[in-house]
Amino acid sequence: MKIHLNVWRQKHKDSKGAIVKYSLNEVAPEMSFLEMLDMLNLKLAKKGERPIEFDHDCREGICGQCGLMINGIAHGPLKNTTTCQLHMRSFKDGDTIYIEPFKAKAFPVIRDLKVDRSAFDAIIAAGGYVSVNTGQAPEANSVMVTHDEAESAFDSAACIGCGACVATCKNASAALFTSAKISHLAKLPQGKKESEQRTVNMVNRMENLEFGHCTNTEACEVECPQEISVLNIARMNFEYNKAKL
Amino acid sequence: MAKTIKANIPAGELNQKWASYKAQAKLVSPNNRKKLEVIVVGTGLAGASAAASLAEMGYNVKSFCFQDSPRRAHSVAAQGGVNAMKNYQNDGDSIYRMFIDTLKGGDFRSREANTYRLAECSASLIDQAVAQGVPFGREYSGYLKNRSFGGVQVSRTFYARGQTGQQLLLGAYQALMRQTETGKIKLYSRHEMLDLVLIDGKAKGIIARHLDTGKIERHGAHLVVLATGGFGKIYYLSTLAMGCNASAIWRAHKKGAYMANPSWTQIHPTSLPQSGPYQSKLTLMSESLRNDGRIWVPKAKNDQRSPNQIPENERDYYLERKYPSFGNLAPRDIASRSAKEQIDAGKGVGTLQNAVYLDFAHAIAEYGKDVIEQRYGNLFTMYQKITGINAYEEPMKISPSAHFSMGGLWVDYDLMTTIPGLFAIGESNFSDHGANRLGANSLLQACVDGYYIAPYTIQNYLADEINTPKTNINHPAFEEAELNARQQLQQFVNCKGSKTAEEFHKELGKILYDKCGLSRSESGLKQAINTIQQLRDEFNENLLVPGDVEDINSELEKAGRVYDYMELAELMCKDALSRDESCGAHFREEYQTEDGEALRNDQDYAYTSAWEWTGNPSEPLLNKEELVFEFVKPIQRSYK
Numbered sequence: 001m002k003i004h005l006n007v008w009r010q011k012h013k014d015s016k017g018a019i020v021k022y023s024l025n026e027v028a029p030e031m032s033f034l035e036m037l038d039m040l041n042l043k044l045a046k047k048g049e050r051p052i053e054f055d056h057d058c059r060e061g062i063c064g065q066c067g068l069m070i071n072g073i074a075h076g077p078l079k080n081t082t083t084c085q086l087h088m089r090s091f092k093d094g095d096t097i098y099i100e101p102f103k104a105k106a107f108p109v110i111r112d113l114k115v116d117r118s119a120f121d122a123i124i125a126a127g128g129y130v131s132v133n134t135g136q137a138p139e140a141n142s143v144m145v146t147h148d149e150a151e152s153a154f155d156s157a158a159c160i161g162c163g164a165c166v167a168t169c170k171n172a173s174a175a176l177f178t179s180a181k182i183s184h185l186a187k188l189p190q191g192k193k194e195s196e197q198r199t200v201n202m203v204n205r206m207e208n209l210e211f212g213h214c215t216n217t218e219a220c221e222v223e224c225p226q227e228i229s230v231l232n233i234a235r236m237n238f239e240y241n242k243a244k245l
Numbered sequence: 246m247a248k249t250i251k252a253n254i255p256a257g258e259l260n261q262k263w264a265s266y267k268a269q270a271k272l273v274s275p276n277n278r279k280k281l282e283v284i285v286v287g288t289g290l291a292g293a294s295a296a297a298s299l300a301e302m303g304y305n306v307k308s309f310c311f312q313d314s315p316r317r318a319h320s321v322a323a324q325g326g327v328n329a330m331k332n333y334q335n336d337g338d339s340i341y342r343m344f345i346d347t348l349k350g351g352d353f354r355s356r357e358a359n360t361y362r363l364a365e366c367s368a369s370l371i372d373q374a375v376a377q378g379v380p381f382g383r384e385y386s387g388y389l390k391n392r393s394f395g396g397v398q399v400s401r402t403f404y405a406r407g408q409t410g411q412q413l414l415l416g417a418y419q420a421l422m423r424q425t426e427t428g429k430i431k432l433y434s435r436h437e438m439l440d441l442v443l444i445d446g447k448a449k450g451i452i453a454r455h456l457d458t459g460k461i462e463r464h465g466a467h468l469v470v471l472a473t474g475g476f477g478k479i480y481y482l483s484t485l486a487m488g489c490n491a492s493a494i495w496r497a498h499k500k501g502a503y504m505a506n507p508s509w510t511q512i513h514p515t516s517l518p519q520s521g522p523y524q525s526k527l528t529l530m531s532e533s534l535r536n537d538g539r540i541w542v543p544k545a546k547n548d549q550r551s552p553n554q555i556p557e558n559e560r561d562y563y564l565e566r567k568y569p570s571f572g573n574l575a576p577r578d579i580a581s582r583s584a585k586e587q588i589d590a591g592k593g594v595g596t597l598q599n600a601v602y603l604d605f606a607h608a609i610a611e612y613g614k615d616v617i618e619q620r621y622g623n624l625f626t627m628y629q630k631i632t633g634i635n636a637y638e639e640p641m642k643i644s645p646s647a648h649f650s651m652g653g654l655w656v657d658y659d660l661m662t663t664i665p666g667l668f669a670i671g672e673s674n675f676s677d678h679g680a681n682r683l684g685a686n687s688l689l690q691a692c693v694d695g696y697y698i699a700p701y702t703i704q705n706y707l708a709d710e711i712n713t714p715k716t717n718i719n720h721p722a723f724e725e726a727e728l729n730a731r732q733q734l735q736q737f738v739n740c741k742g743s744k745t746a747e748e749f750h751k752e753l754g755k756i757l758y759d760k761c762g763l764s765r766s767e768s769g770l771k772q773a774i775n776t777i778q779q780l781r782d783e784f785n786e787n788l789l790v791p792g793d794v795e796d797i798n799s800e801l802e803k804a805g806r807v808y809d810y811m812e813l814a815e816l817m818c819k820d821a822l823s824r825d826e827s828c829g830a831h832f833r834e835e836y837q838t839e840d841g842e843a844l845r846n847d848q849d850y851a852y853t854s855a856w857e858w859t860g861n862p863s864e865p866l867l868n869k870e871e872l873v874f875e876f877v878k879p880i881q882r883s884y885k
Binding site for chain 2: 042053081110135147
């Protein structure tokens with residue numbers, strides 16, 4: 001397949017970026033999207049040019065490190081799929097593809113397609129845990145968790161922290177990410193006890209970083225590779241109101 | 246001169262050793278703990294759990310990872326589960342049984358005391374993870390659920406759908422982030438360790454490179470913990486993440502830490518096959534699929550028919566045929582080697598004829614599609630995303646792929662390497678799995694090392710360091726290490742050859758997979774050593790790294806990792822060559838039984854090979870730790 005690429009290149013955080021055009025002639029449909037970029041990078045390196053910096057690690061959809069805006073859509077055209085799990089069979093011979101980084105004020109560009117998402121770590125540090133030290137835990141079966149509670153908590157806990165929700169949101173809100181952790185822990189008896197404190201701390205931290213507000217467009221859920229539901233945001237609001245009343 | 250080394254195992258009965266160690270271990274008072282600093286490199290399950298636990302105790306921890314967040318370390322990708330001895334299923338499980346399963350699974354090439362301790366500490370881990378909010382699978386009653394896994398006859402595996410590693414890691418990561426907020430942990434993401442710094446023979450710090458800026462930094466502490474995972478990525482095509490590497494442990498090795506059994510690599514039987522030369526990694530499909538899937542190949546060679554057109558009597562369900570009592574649940578080494586036999590015999594399937602079928606048609610007929618979907622839905626979806634094939638309608642194609650390093654830095658019972666003050670935990674050490682790791686024991690070992698063992702043994706070490714002042718990073722040892730690291734990086738950039746690190750890595754991986762992978766032979770290994778030496782020379786002369794040292798530069802990162810792989814690869818071949826027996830994942834073609842099973846030689850090879858760096862990668866020195874089986878008599882492993 002022949003593929004035309006328009007890729008965002010930016011030297012440093014504060015430098016001005018621009019779209020640069022490239023073409024590849026020998027793209028195979030079985031290739032993953034990132035393997036296609038590997039191919040381009042090899043070509044660039046051989047010509048003595050700087051390869052395109054992009055983030056990736058596990059390449060199996062679970063570490064959350066990859067994330068590109070592909071034709072304006074976070075992680076590209078396939079539903080519930082990370083960038084690394086997208087394959088070139090989703091494109092046609094002769095297609096032109098625009099590739100940009102996840103853009104948000106809270107995610108500054110490091111170089112090219114790499115962004116700094118450490119703001120997510122800062123939100124978790126504010127309260128996204130159960131305060132239990134190693135060694136304090138009681139026997140695991142002493143606190144029952146129903147099948148449905150566990151499954152529902154898992155649905156929220158499945159978030160991979162990729163940031164597609166923020167990149168997609170017109171306000172660059174981190175509501176889906178933050179609420180998924182709040183809900184995961186609030187749904188379990190082990191995490192319920194400190195839910196109010198946790199919610200207030202995490203929401204305050206989110207506000208203090210450079211994320212925008214949630215205006216309930218629900219775009220985040222559509223783009224989320226892990227199908228994290230916007231009901232988590234409702235749950236976050238509920239927990240927050242409960243804490244503040 | 247070669248030495249016999251000792252592991253400092255406490256005396257006494259097997260089930261009393263760890264208890265007596267803990268009872269006698271030295272302590273540090275809370276007032277003194279806050280004066281002591283610990284560096285932990287790696288934030289996977291072992292690193293994050295150790296860092297969090299030590300910080301909770303009051304130590305000052307510096308935590309490093311090369312990923313952009315500690316939550317992304319490769320423990321995140323483990324799918325199937327974590328083993329623990331709870332005997333919730335009342336199916337005859339016990340600590341002793343779990344110990345025996347692990348020892349036997351490892352083909353009697355692990356240390357009795359360590360393996361027993363792994364089983365002994367397993368139950369506490371489940372308690373801890375549940376308390377952290379890990380959403381393990383539950384019965385409708387609310388009790389924890391279990392599943393069975395390869396190589397055992399009880400159900401002791403706990404799981405969180407097909408994302409057990411992710412959920413356990415999030416628990417440990419959250420515990421770690423909680424401590425960053427208290428200030429007890431200082432986090433250094435996007436940092437790669439370049440060298441270990443020794444002062445007066447003790448590990449006192451590291452040289453690290455900030456990957457976003459290229460800036461080289463010095464970090465000092467009272468001791469260093471490496472939790473940097475496995476190096477299966479040396480085979481290039483593997484189930485590991487792209488960034489997984491051996492550099493931290495290899496550079497520690499070059500500073501005096503012994504490498505144990507480096508050639509023992511688990512080749513996982515159920516990964517997706519390579520589809521072309523551009524392929525960058527092989528995705529793992531959880532071993533749990535073998536609970537219901539049946540593995541087969543066509544009986545005829547080069548059979549080009551689609552799988553559904555091949556009638557029952559023309560299929561060979563070779564695992565069921567060869568191992569009737571374990572069948573498709575035979576341990577990983579056996580399942581992988583059997584697949585290779587079939588592929589080598591020309592019976593491989595798929596366009597590159599490099600795969601075997603994993604078929605769910607029988608299970609779907611027996612239980613219904615709904616049940617199979619409930620059990621493995623996410624894996625079927627993942628399979629379809631990658632291959633475009635619907636596995637409910639036709640069999641999956643799977644093939645063996647490099648997965649787990651049983652080998653790693655040699656450690657004693659305290660998990661301390663041969664360098665005082667340098668500890669290695671999780672997959673980066675060699676300790677518990679012998680020559681083959683059982684499924685779902687990897688998450689377990691990482692957690693047990695980090696939560697339950699390192700905090701005791703590290704404190705025991707630190708008790709003698711309470712009067713040692715903070716490490717001075719202006720010490721000449723730091724200056725020298727930084728200078729060396731800087732010069733090496735500059736050499737990579739200055740080389741200006743014509744081949745990228747990735748191209749060299751692909752070549753190296755192919756050599757290793759062919760000659761030091763599923764099966765090894767004397768002539769093949771000798772040939773591989775030769776080729777690796779030539780490739781290493783070519784690497785030094787013809788490497789192409791665009792960009793600069795003091796800048797973000799992925800190509801430079803890869804170059805450093807591949808450079809280390811080039812040296813380690815030769816040691817792996819030498820290790821495999823030095824062991825004239827077959828055991829677990831180490832299968833030497835010259836040493837097999839009449840029906841093609843591994844032929845172990847306990848008389849001559851019941852030892853751990855602990856290799857010492859001599860300054861020349863082609864002349865490593867072999868030291869031995871004798872494996873003494875005080876409580877269990879090694880038997881011939883049989884899964885027939």
